[in-house]
Amino acid sequence: MDVECFVAGGTGFVGQHLLAGLTARGHKAWVLMRRPEAIEQLKEQVHRLGGDPALIGAVHGDISQEGLGLHSADRLRVSSASIVFNLAAQFSWGLTLERARAINVQGALNVARLAADMRSRLIMVGGFMLQNFEHLAAIGVDSQRPENTDWPAVYDRVGGYEASKIESHFTVISFMKQRCADYTIVHPATVCGHSCSGHITRGQPLADLVRNLAQGRFKAIPGSRRHWLPLVSVDYLVDMMIAVAVDHTMVNREVLALYEHTPNLQGMLERIAQVLGVKAPQHHVPITLLKWLLALPGVAARLTLSAESLNFIQTQRFDMTISRQLESKYQLSHPDMSQALERTVRYVKSHLSD
Ligand SMILES: NC(=O)c1ccc[n+]([C@@H]2O[C@H](COP(=O)([O-])OP(=O)(O)OC[C@H]3O[C@@H](n4cnc5c(N)ncnc54)[C@H](OP(=O)(O)O)[C@@H]3O)[C@@H](O)[C@H]2O)c1
Known part of the structure; x- marks a missing residue:
C-alpha cells in the first residue's frame, strides 16, 4: 500500500534517511524546505541513501511560522498526505529559551495543527529521555499534570534543547487530544550512523x-561504570518510524527506538578509541563535578563539551515491551551495533574529521 507523506525536517540527518526509506518503499513524500533551491542536492542524497528521488516533491516553508508559511498552492499540494512526520528541530546546545521555544515548541505545534486540520496522522520524534521518568521528575517536570510545570525553571536546569523537546512533547499531545487527532511518538536513543555505510552528518x-576522542579532548569518562549513552542505528530508527506510521494499534501511543544492549560509556569509548587507534580514557569523573568544571570560564570551549550534553549520559534502564512487540510484528531487528558503531567511526574519520 503506497501512502503519501509530508515530512518536516527531511533535510536533516534522520530526515534524509526517512525520505530514502519512504521512497524506497514506493511512498510519495512532500518535504518542507526552508531553502527549496537545495532540492536537487537533497534528491541526490536520497538516491545515494537508496531511495527514489522521483517520489520527492519540495514545498517552501518554516515550522516557526503560522501555517508553516506555506503558500496556498503548496498547502493544497500537501493536503493529500495521510501521514505527517515531524523531525524538524533546532538541535544544538546553548539555545536561548526564546529561540528553542519558537522552533521546537511553537514550530512543533504548527506542524501538529496542520496534521490535525488535514486529518492526517502525526508521527513525532521525541527523545529517549522523555521515557526517563525519574529524570523528568528530578528536573521539575510534572508528567501527570504538565500544566503545573514551571517551564522557565526547567530551561534553566537542562538548557534550551532538552527543555524545549520535553515541553513540545506535552504541548503537542495536549493539542492533539483536544482536537481528537491521531498521533504516534517515536523516542530515539542517540542516533548512530547507518549500519552498512556508517553515514552520519556533521x-x-x-x-x-x-571527533573529540580522536582529537584527544576526552580526558576522562563522565559518570560511573553504570552510566551509558543508549544508541540506535539510523536505519533501525527509520524502519520503526515507517512501521508505526501505518500501524493502527499505535494511534496515540509512544515507542522507544533504542538498543538496550548498548555497552556502558566506558565500553563504548574503548570501542571507538580502538577503531581510531587512540588511547581510551581510563578514569571516571562524576558528572556533577564535570558540570561544575564546565561552568568555569573557557573550559567548555576548550573541551568542546557542553554541560547540556551530559544529561543524556545516565543510568536508567528502559521498558522495551512495546518496541519488542513491534519488532516481532514487523520482523524488525537491530543491526550488529558493534559493527554499526565501527562503521560510523570510520565514516567520521574519513568524511568529517576536519
Ligand atoms: N540525532 C539524534 O541523536 C537524536 C536523538 C533523539 C531525538 N532526536 C530528534 O530527532 C529529530 C531529527 O533529528 P536530526 O538528528 O535529524 O536533526 P538535524 O540533522 O539537526 O535536522 C534538523 C532538521 O530540522 C530542520 N529545521 C530546523 N529548524 C527548522 C525550521 N524553523 N523550519 C523548518 N525546518 C527546520 C532542519 O532544516 P534545515 O536543513 O533547513 O536546517 C533539518 O531538516 C529531532 O526532533 C531531534 O530532536 C535526534
Whole structure:
C-alpha cells in the first residue's frame, strides 16, 4: 500500500534517511524546505541513501511560522498526505529559551495543527529521555499534570534543547487530544550512523563525541561504570518510524527506538578509541563535578563539551515491551551495533574529521 507523506525536517540527518526509506518503499513524500533551491542536492542524497528521488516533491516553508508559511498552492499540494512526520528541530546546545521555544515548541505545534486540520496522522520524534521518568521528575517536570510545570525553571536546569523537546512533547499531545487527532511518538536513543555505510552528518552528538576522542579532548569518562549513552542505528530508527506510521494499534501511543544492549560509556569509548587507534580514557569523573568544571570560564570551549550534553549520559534502564512487540510484528531487528558503531567511526574519520 503506497501512502503519501509530508515530512518536516527531511533535510536533516534522520530526515534524509526517512525520505530514502519512504521512497524506497514506493511512498510519495512532500518535504518542507526552508531553502527549496537545495532540492536537487537533497534528491541526490536520497538516491545515494537508496531511495527514489522521483517520489520527492519540495514545498517552501518554516515550522516557526503560522501555517508553516506555506503558500496556498503548496498547502493544497500537501493536503493529500495521510501521514505527517515531524523531525524538524533546532538541535544544538546553548539555545536561548526564546529561540528553542519558537522552533521546537511553537514550530512543533504548527506542524501538529496542520496534521490535525488535514486529518492526517502525526508521527513525532521525541527523545529517549522523555521515557526517563525519574529524570523528568528530578528536573521539575510534572508528567501527570504538565500544566503545573514551571517551564522557565526547567530551561534553566537542562538548557534550551532538552527543555524545549520535553515541553513540545506535552504541548503537542495536549493539542492533539483536544482536537481528537491521531498521533504516534517515536523516542530515539542517540542516533548512530547507518549500519552498512556508517553515514552520519556533521553536528550529530555521536559524530562530535568521536571527533573529540580522536582529537584527544576526552580526558576522562563522565559518570560511573553504570552510566551509558543508549544508541540506535539510523536505519533501525527509520524502519520503526515507517512501521508505526501505518500501524493502527499505535494511534496515540509512544515507542522507544533504542538498543538496550548498548555497552556502558566506558565500553563504548574503548570501542571507538580502538577503531581510531587512540588511547581510551581510563578514569571516571562524576558528572556533577564535570558540570561544575564546565561552568568555569573557557573550559567548555576548550573541551568542546557542553554541560547540556551530559544529561543524556545516565543510568536508567528502559521498558522495551512495546518496541519488542513491534519488532516481532514487523520482523524488525537491530543491526550488529558493534559493527554499526565501527562503521560510523570510520565514516567520521574519513568524511568529517576536519
Ligand atoms: N540525532 C539524534 O541523536 C537524536 C536523538 C533523539 C531525538 N532526536 C530528534 O530527532 C529529530 C531529527 O533529528 P536530526 O538528528 O535529524 O536533526 P538535524 O540533522 O539537526 O535536522 C534538523 C532538521 O530540522 C530542520 N529545521 C530546523 N529548524 C527548522 C525550521 N524553523 N523550519 C523548518 N525546518 C527546520 C532542519 O532544516 P534545515 O536543513 O533547513 O536546517 C533539518 O531538516 C529531532 O526532533 C531531534 O530532536 C535526534
